[in-house]
Amino acid sequence: MKKQVSKMNDKELDDFLKKLSSSPEIPYVPQDWGKMEKILAKNKGAIHLNGYKWILLGSILMVGILFTTWLIATFSHFREEENRISTIISSSAKIGRGITPNNEINTHDLEFPLDELSGNHKAQTTEINAESLSQNHQYIPGPKAHQKVEKAQVPILVGITHPKRKIFEAFNHIGPIDKNFKIQNQALVQFNTQPSVNQHNKIAIGLLVSPDFSAIQYDQIPASGRNLGISLEYFLSERWSLASGVIHAQKTYRHGEGYWGGYSRAHQGLEGDCWILEVPLNIRYYPMQGKKDKWFVSSGLSSYFMMKEKYSLYYQNYNGNPYSREVEIKGNNQHVFGILNIGLGYERKVSEKFALQAEPYYRLPLVGIGEGNLNLKSAGIFFGIKYYL
Amino acid sequence: MEKYLSTKILNGISKGDRKCQESLYKQFYSYGMSICLRYAANREESLEILHDGYLNVFQHFDRYDSQRPFTQWFRRILINGAINYYNKNLKHSQNIGLEHIAEIPDLGKNVADDLKYMDMIQIIQALPIRYRTVFNLYAIEGYNHQEIADLLGISEGTSKSNLHRARQKLRSMLTVGNHEEASIKNE
Numbered sequence: 001m002k003k004q005v006s007k008m009n010d011k012e013l014d015d016f017l018k019k020l021s022s023s024p025e026i027p028y029v030p031q032d033w034g035k036m037e038k039i040l041a042k043n044k045g046a047i048h049l050n051g052y053k054w055i056l057l058g059s060i061l062m063v064g065i066l067f068t069t070w071l072i073a074t075f076s077h078f079r080e081e082e083n084r085i086s087t088i089i090s091s092s093a094k095i096g097r098g099i100t101p102n103n104e105i106n107t108h109d110l111e112f113p114l115d116e117l118s119g120n121h122k123a124q125t126t127e128i129n130a131e132s133l134s135q136n137h138q139y140i141p142g143p144k145a146h147q148k149v150e151k152a153q154v155p156i157l158v159g160i161t162h163p164k165r166k167i168f169e170a171f172n173h174i175g176p177i178d179k180n181f182k183i184q185n186q187a188l189v190q191f192n193t194q195p196s197v198n199q200h201n202k203i204a205i206g207l208l209v210s211p212d213f214s215a216i217q218y219d220q221i222p223a224s225g226r227n228l229g230i231s232l233e234y235f236l237s238e239r240w241s242l243a244s245g246v247i248h249a250q251k252t253y254r255h256g257e258g259y260w261g262g263y264s265r266a267h268q269g270l271e272g273d274c275w276i277l278e279v280p281l282n283i284r285y286y287p288m289q290g291k292k293d294k295w296f297v298s299s300g301l302s303s304y305f306m307m308k309e310k311y312s313l314y315y316q317n318y319n320g321n322p323y324s325r326e327v328e329i330k331g332n333n334q335h336v337f338g339i340l341n342i343g344l345g346y347e348r349k350v351s352e353k354f355a356l357q358a359e360p361y362y363r364l365p366l367v368g369i370g371e372g373n374l375n376l377k378s379a380g381i382f383f384g385i386k387y388y389l
Numbered sequence: 390m391e392k393y394l395s396t397k398i399l400n401g402i403s404k405g406d407r408k409c410q411e412s413l414y415k416q417f418y419s420y421g422m423s424i425c426l427r428y429a430a431n432r433e434e435s436l437e438i439l440h441d442g443y444l445n446v447f448q449h450f451d452r453y454d455s456q457r458p459f460t461q462w463f464r465r466i467l468i469n470g471a472i473n474y475y476n477k478n479l480k481h482s483q484n485i486g487l488e489h490i491a492e493i494p495d496l497g498k499n500v501a502d503d504l505k506y507m508d509m510i511q512i513i514q515a516l517p518i519r520y521r522t523v524f525n526l527y528a529i530e531g532y533n534h535q536e537i538a539d540l541l542g543i544s545e546g547t548s549k550s551n552l553h554r555a556r557q558k559l560r561s562m563l564t565v566g567n568h569e570e571a572s573i574k575n576e
Binding site: 008010013014017018020021023024025026027028029032033035036037039040315323324325326 | 390407410411414415418419420422423426427436439440443444447473476477478506509510513527528529556559560
């Protein structure tokens with residue numbers, strides 16, 4: 001039984017149209033696939049940007065340099081210790097060999113590497129002095145500068161059998177006899193127990209804040225975003241450090257005409273806001289260091305973890321009327337080591353542990369950022385306070 | 390129509406193989422187009438929604454659960470695309486009217502079988518976008534008013550009102566368009 005449309009109730013009308021719309025055979029149009037291919041060509045996932053391959057090669061090189069620096073920093077410590085010991089030994093031996101009766105002792109020959117002596121050497125020196133005194137031998141105070149003194153044979157120290165100490169034997173055999181002889185009750189070598197202002201701390205933590213200027217093209221910089229974060233810096237040596245941290249960034253940017261987001265028609269304009277967790281990994285070099293000041297250059301790679309992206313896309317429809325499309329994406333785009341960092345900074349110590357720093361930075365993406373694969377560049381100045389542990 | 394994807398297609402799409410993408414596009418073109426045509430005002434805009442949907446399929450294929458019918462996932466994507474289309478055209482949509490119904494190209498094949506479908510599409514496309522979207526979501530897709538209100542960001546009352554007016558318009562257009570002969574089997 002058939003029923004006229006005008007006499008159908010609501011449900012019958014709905015069912016009629018639903019049945020009519022089910023599984024129709026719409027002929028395939030090959031040209032439509034051609035249009036789809038063009039869209040696919042423009043949306044190949046994360047687009048590589050800004051000389052990606054060269055920068056990747058550079059990054060590998062940087063990691064190599066970093067590793068080498070670490071190796072040097074680690075093993076140079078042991079070498080320095082060895083050098084110090086051998087310097088002391090050779091200086092002492094030289095003194096011993098060079099002194100003969102009636103010769104003149106010049107204090108220049110007695111120049112120990114005083115500044116470099118560490119606690120261990122101090123202990124060694126002190127031990128020898130103590131033994132000298134305890135055995136009631138004449139203790140010979142150090143000669144005075146450019147002073148001619150009489151020399152005399154000194155009895156060999158008893159009980160010095162250790163091979164390392166034999167080098168002192170010759171020195172102990174002779175020595176000047178000062179008329180004002182007295183027991184030296186202070187160490188001849190002065191050790192500086194006060195820490196230097198720019199002492200070498202291994203780790204520093206910091207708080208950072210910065211305005212952020214992001215743009216896809218340099219002539220389209222809107223109102224600034226901001227960065228807030230914490231940093232952790234590990235010093236590989238006095239001049240090299242590895243810096244990382246977590247930065248919560250809010251970036252605002254806009255763009256003119258372009259293609260975005262799957263619609264085959266280009267947009268007339270774009271406004272974007274995104275909230276990002278940024279994890280930088282930078283290597284820093286401090287080429288200039290004063291008593292309170294430091295200058296550094298910094299470079300490395302950042303990872304962007306996009307927490308939220310909000311876009312307004314402005315189009316024109318077929319009649320030429322403008323319309324907009326709002327897009328909000330949450331947690332959909334991550335770019336691990338996809339951004340190159342370059343920075344130049346100044347740091348000033350305000351106390352033994354605290355320092356203030358300012359670091360202008362530039363972020364250059366190596367892959368397309370966010371849902372729209374945007375070439376989103378950022379710049380700003382990090383202001384921070386740093387605490388040396 | 391096969392609702393599931395073959396292993397070859399599944400693997401190929403995952404690897405971004407263009408041939409497999411084309412096979413999938415071809416296989417579900419008719420299915421996808423039949424949905425998009427109902428939501429858009431003309432064929433070109435339907436194609437936009439369809440291509441947006443396919444792009445999502447290809448870019449986020451890892452989210453597809455191959456244990457479930459592909460058509461189910463694809464349909465959901467296309468309806469989301471249609472809602473985006475609704476949002477972007479809402480402010481500037483016009484009531485086209487029957488006299489301005491855009492011609493759908495007669496592509497020759499199975500014309501006799503598709504004729505009534507194409508008539509229906511022309512009539513639905515002539516509806517204002519508010520009515521068209523609500524009618525499609527309620528009558529064809531089976532959403533209730535609360536769900537439609539959430540999807541479109543309108544009140545439940547507005548959804549009901551738009552549906553009522555959509556039906557009125559449809560009846561009117563079917564009568565004016567001399568579609569009185571359209572009938573259903575009322576068994």
